[in-house]
Amino acid sequence: MSFSIERFVSLSKAVDTNDIDWDYVARVGITDDEARVLRYMADTESHTIIYLRDLLAGHTARDPEIAAFMSCWVYEEFNHGRAIDRFLSACGRPPANGQYTKVAESASWVEGLEAFFTLSLPHLTPHFAAVHMAWGAIDEMMAAMAYVQLSQYTRNRELSKLLLRMAKDERRHQSFYFHQAERRMQHPLGQRIARFGLEWLWSPVGIGVGGSEDDLAFIAWMLLDSPRGREELRHNDRIMGRLPGMSGCSLSFRRVGALMKSFHQRFPEEVERLRVQRRELGVDVVSSGSEMAGAEALSSAL
Numbered sequence: 001m002s003f004s005i006e007r008f009v010s011l012s013k014a015v016d017t018n019d020i021d022w023d024y025v026a027r028v029g030i031t032d033d034e035a036r037v038l039r040y041m042a043d044t045e046s047h048t049i050i051y052l053r054d055l056l057a058g059h060t061a062r063d064p065e066i067a068a069f070m071s072c073w074v075y076e077e078f079n080h081g082r083a084i085d086r087f088l089s090a091c092g093r094p095p096a097n098g099q100y101t102k103v104a105e106s107a108s109w110v111e112g113l114e115a116f117f118t119l120s121l122p123h124l125t126p127h128f129a130a131v132h133m134a135w136g137a138i139d140e141m142m143a144a145m146a147y148v149q150l151s152q153y154t155r156n157r158e159l160s161k162l163l164l165r166m167a168k169d170e171r172r173h174q175s176f177y178f179h180q181a182e183r184r185m186q187h188p189l190g191q192r193i194a195r196f197g198l199e200w201l202w203s204p205v206g207i208g209v210g211g212s213e214d215d216l217a218f219i220a221w222m223l224l225d226s227p228r229g230r231e232e233l234r235h236n237d238r239i240m241g242r243l244p245g246m247s248g249c250s251l252s253f254r255r256v257g258a259l260m261k262s263f264h265q266r267f268p269e270e271v272e273r274l275r276v277q278r279r280e281l282g283v284d285v286v287s288s289g290s291e292m293a294g295a296e297a298l299s300s301a302l
Helices: 005-011 022-028 032-046 048-055 058-062 064-090 099-105 109-123 126-153 157-184 188-201 213-224 227-240 251-266 268-280
Strands: none
Touching: 005 064, 005 157, 022 064, 022 157, 032 048, 032 064, 032 126, 032 213, 048 064, 048 126, 058 064, 058 126, 064 157, 126 157, 126 188, 126 213, 126 227, 126 251, 157 188, 213 227, 213 251, 213 268, 227 251, 251 268
8 A cells, every 4th residue: 555645745635515515405404313423523523633632742743754644634634524514504403502612621531541641652662653553544444434334325415425525535544544554563563562552442433522432333333234334344454454463453343343232232222223214215234133233243253
């Protein structure tokens, strides 16, 4: 997987919304479930700058490629959040007053713990950047996957258009992170730090900032309750498994599966409602008797 920082910087721009048919958006609207997913996404994207604080720490801050990439990355991600907020507003679902501050102040204690480690440990060794880069790669994969899945789920064609554009941005971001992780994980210490950090600390993007574990599990049931959805998670893990020292990676499959299993146990009626809704929309779901059914197949690797 190759990456040119010069090309990335030259292509960097806010996601284009100039040709979105806003009258159509307002007329067709979105469902309550889609609005819940989009709110999670908007809050996550709008607070990307919080992660910039963690990523540009210690030795990592001295890397010119990373500094150049992060300058563009934060701008693009912020504009993703802005575009989603504009879309939600056009549908009559604007963000609440003070939404940004509210979300920032409600960040979980896990976010604070991760920030402590990611601000402190990078000063000890330049190899700590490996976990930052590997972490970024899997986060961008998850974001792109969610955008694509929602684009195929929604009946609002303008939402689908916007989501696919943002997914394209996320894939470019993924390419940078993966390339950096691959290079930095050639060193045995970089491999060990990255694998340990991901196995013990990583959770799907947005938890603690964009929303709760239940919000993420809801999104997973809504968008990934199908053979295609399960395969997307496995595909992410196969890509991560190509990194040095990450053979056999099953992070996204296991972590998302655990969240889905817990949600199903506590809210079985909500899961069934989402399944019925998928069938009505003509979206394939996994039959209850299949070995792939529900979160059981996802969580079996735990």
